[in-house]
Structure formats: structure tokens, C-alpha cells
Amino acid sequence: MIGVSYALYGLNLLVNRPIPGLALRQVDIAPGVVVHWGEHPGWLGEVPAGTATLTYTSPLPNGWGKPVLQMWQIAGGAGSTYHLRFLPGHDFWVKRDGTELWADWPPQADPALVIVQLLGPVMGFLQRLRGVLALHAGAVAVQGRAVAIAGQRGAGKSTLTVALAQMGCPVISDDVAALAEADGRFLLQPGYAGLRLWPDAAAGLTQEQGAMPPLFAGTEKLYCDLERYGLSFQSHPLSLAAIYLLDGESEPGAGGPVISELSRRDSLLALLSHTRERELLDRQMRIKEFDQLARLTQGVPVRRLCRPAGLAAVPAAAEALLADAARL
Numbered sequence: 001m002i003g004v005s006y007a008l009y010g011l012n013l014l015v016n017r018p019i020p021g022l023a024l025r026q027v028d029i030a031p032g033v034v035v036h037w038g039e040h041p042g043w044l045g046e047v048p049a050g051t052a053t054l055t056y057t058s059p060l061p062n063g064w065g066k067p068v069l070q071m072w073q074i075a076g077g078a079g080s081t082y083h084l085r086f087l088p089g090h091d092f093w094v095k096r097d098g099t100e101l102w103a104d105w106p107p108q109a110d111p112a113l114v115i116v117q118l119l120g121p122v123m124g125f126l127q128r129l130r131g132v133l134a135l136h137a138g139a140v141a142v143q144g145r146a147v148a149i150a151g152q153r154g155a156g157k158s159t160l161t162v163a164l165a166q167m168g169c170p171v172i173s174d175d176v177a178a179l180a181e182a183d184g185r186f187l188l189q190p191g192y193a194g195l196r197l198w199p200d201a202a203a204g205l206t207q208e209q210g211a212m213p214p215l216f217a218g219t220e221k222l223y224c225d226l227e228r229y230g231l232s233f234q235s236h237p238l239s240l241a242a243i244y245l246l247d248g249e250s251e252p253g254a255g256g257p258v259i260s261e262l263s264r265r266d267s268l269l270a271l272l273s274h275t276r277e278r279e280l281l282d283r284q285m286r287i288k289e290f291d292q293l294a295r296l297t298q299g300v301p302v303r304r305l306c307r308p309a310g311l312a313a314v315p316a317a318a319e320a321l322l323a324d325a326a327r328l
Helices: 111-129 157-166 199-209 264-274 283-299 311-327
Strands: 004-008 011-015 033-037 052-057 069-074 081-086 090-095 100-104 133-135 137-142 145-151 171-173 177-182 185-188 194-197 222-225 238-246 258-261 302-306
Touching: 081 111, 090 111, 100 111, 111 133, 111 283, 133 283, 137 157, 137 177, 137 238, 137 311, 145 157, 145 185, 145 264, 145 311, 157 194, 157 199, 157 311, 171 177, 177 283, 185 283, 194 199, 199 222, 238 264, 238 311, 258 311, 264 283, 264 302, 302 311
Parallel strands: 011 033, 033 100, 145 238, 238 302
Antiparallel strands: 004 011, 052 069, 069 081, 081 090, 090 100, 133 177, 137 145, 137 171, 177 185, 185 238, 194 222, 258 302
């Protein structure tokens, strides 16, 4: 297949056509994953009826009462393959060994939304198939090492990440923190040179550089191209130094952000709720995930970061994180 090669989360993607809109790095090395963009598997029509088994249905219905995500496992064709269908009818097929994927969507679909699904849940699941631990977290470089920032949806991961980037910390990844284990260390793999921000978090950047485009049609989130807004991107993997969990507001009277260290047991339990696409994993993959997290928490400190509510408290939280990370 003649196409373009991209580097993403430690993988080399060979894509049949350019993927527009996001700052993916082009590379000229052998691919690890073949991507068929805008195509469905050619062997799909040869798969006998009844060979696709529904393995997951999202419990969160939308306004039409349909699941946001469903997944089937298909036996046959080119081997065992997973079929992921996102609303509104965006289809991805991922080979069981994580070496090939297809993406197809209806003509009226917004390609930007398809790209968001590819770079987030689809790539997160593909990493898990390949045995790579992936956290739902962003990451920046601090003094030559990686610091991951995790938290529940809406906790402010990207807001804190952009604040650290404005303080000179290169961004490594946003939303997917892929951790490759090697020689007793966990190397955090670079994502793409962009951040997904809420409008209030983007306001400080857009005053000087102009409005950011929406991530996709119909969403409030904006896409921040790091280069355009004068922010740095870390294009090489770094050893993971620490993980910070954004865990609510600090107590009244605390006077600012509060950082505390979690025990290894509490770290392990906390990180179990921050791994990517965990609901899609089978039993064997979950066992492997637990073992990986056990090794991770043995050597990497996990810290709880609580801060006062509001954007005004973010710079102080970023400064506290940098000071704490410098002591590790």
C-alpha cells in the first residue's frame, strides 16, 4: 500500500491517504500498524453470518436512545477482528494482534469526529491489544522526564496541561498516555502536537493568536495546535517520573493546592479506574493490565493533587506540581 506514515503513541502508522486536520508527525520508517482510512475490510462480505459476537454495548444512551458504542468480535476473514461502531454510524475494524485497522463512515459524517474517535478510544484499544498499558491521561516533560496527569472527565487534565505548557513544559500527549515497559522502566510515548481544550481554558491563548477551531462540529471543545500558539511538543519518549491524580477541590482553609502521596495499594486501586478502554478488554487482558499496574506502582510514585475550584487556581496548581516533581 502506498500512503503516508505517521508516528503516534510509539507506533508507526502507514495510512493509505493523509489524515487532515491534526498535527501528526510524518516519519519514514517501517510501519507497525496499517491503516485503511475511509475503507471497510475487503473480506467482510466473505464472513459467514453469525460469526460476529456482540461483546460490549455502551450503557450511556444518547438523545436517540441508542448506545454510543458497540463492539463485536468477528471470527473469520483475515483472522479474529474487533468491530467498533460509534454513533452516528462510524465504523472501525481492528485486528486482534493490533497490526491493521480500517475506518469507514457515512457520506454526511464529520471527518473531524472520526479522527477524534481514531486518536482516542480506537488507538487506546489498539494499544491494549498490543499489550501496551494506556492511561486516560495527559503528559508533559519536566526536567527531561515524563509527568502524567490523570483524572475523571471534567477534572481539568487539559487545563492543567496547557498551564504547564505555558510555563515551558513540552507536551507529550493529551488524553492517551501510552506506557511502553522496557528494562524496568515505563516510557511515555509521544502523541500528537495538539490539545483539546474547553473555551475558558483556551481564552488566555486565543486573546493573542485568534480563535481556535472546534474539535469537531457540534462540540464546545476546541483544538489547540501547539506550534500555532507557541507551545512545545516532546517528540521522543521519556521515562515516567510520576503520575498526578486530579482529585477534587482542596479543603477550605488549605490556602492553595495540596499534593499528597498515595500508598502503593491506593495507587493501584486508583489507576484501575484511569486505564483506557478497560470496558472492552477480555479477562486475559485485564489480568495483564493488573500485573502491569502492579509493576508501575512499584517504581513510579502516584500523587493526589487537590486544588481550589476555578481557573484562577490553575497556575498555582501548575507551580505546585512542578515544585513537587522537581523533588522526586
